Amino acid sequence: MEALKSGSDVLFVLLGGIMVLAMHAGFAFLELGTVRKKNQVNALVKILTDFSVSTIAYFFIGYSVAYGVSFYSSAEVLSAQNGYELVKFFFLLTFAAAIPAIVSGGIAERARFNPQLAATFALVGLVYPFYEGIVWNGNYGIQDWLAATFGARFHDFAGSVVVHAVGGWIALPAVLLLGARRGRYTKDGLVSAHPPSNIPFLALGAWILTVGWFGFNVMSAQLIEAVSGLVAVNSLMAMVGGTL
Structure with a gap:
């Protein structure tokens, strides 16, 4: 019975990870x-490469920073409970990769390729896991302090x-630092509109993200x-409310 429960949990989390992984296609x-047609290939390659860099950073550094778990162990240790810790890593990796x-x-159409990849490695390997560990793993005693001070x-x-x-907090200073896209303003300071290059792509991305949210939440x-049906229905109603 214990093996069945463990296997079910692994499958449950694995399916969640796959659904959130699909959300990255939605982001793409x-x-x-949104970007101009001349920058579409660059945007696609950047998103795919961002996820690859995020995986390396989170596997070797980030997951350990957040949860104190190292993958430098034997296969026997890593495969305990049907490899639950491994699929949990995969699931949380898809969360971490959402940051970049x-x-x-x-910052679409404003950042150079290599510096952005370097920033992705730092964010997913160090910055994001620091906050993740505080909230979801109780690192540094901050959660205990909140409980003692505020009762929860x-x-x-x-x-x-x-x-x-x-x-969003990370994106804001990045936007302020990089400024507007080239050609966004005329010499007179007037806004030069950059209409979306492909509305069907926008709609497809939104629908993929909509499905993925149920795995995320x-x-x-x-x-x-x-698992809670309340979370599922709340997610559905939030999507419908936002649409209307």
Whole structure:
């Protein structure tokens, strides 16, 4: 019975990771539809490479910073409980890789390729795991201090602050530092419109992200016994409300 439960949890988290991984295709199409046609190939390559760099950074550095878990262990140790720790890493990696994806959308057509990849490595390997470990692993005693001072810990079920707010906070200074896109303003200071290059790509990206959100939110329970239909319906109603 224990083996069945462990296997079910692994499958549950693995499916969640696959759904959130698919969201990165949504990020890609969203950005492809937004940038000018001449920059579409660059945007696609950048997003794919960002995810690859994020994987390396999180596997060797970031996951250990956040949770104190090292993958320099034997196969027997890593495959305990049907390899639950490995699929949990994969699931949380897809969260971590959302940070550079969020930043990338904010600074589209403004950043050079290699410096952005270097920034991705630093963000996913060090910066994001620092905040992730504080909130989701209780690092540095900050959660205990909050509980002692205010009577409750900070609760973030699916990364509304840990992932999305942190991504936005990082993107804001990046946008301010890099400034507007070339050609965004005329010599007279007037705005020169850059209409989306591909509306169908924008719509496709939005739909992929919509499906992926259910993996992002619902499967953040990380245990099949903790899954909640309330989270699923809240996610659905948020999507519908935002559309209307």
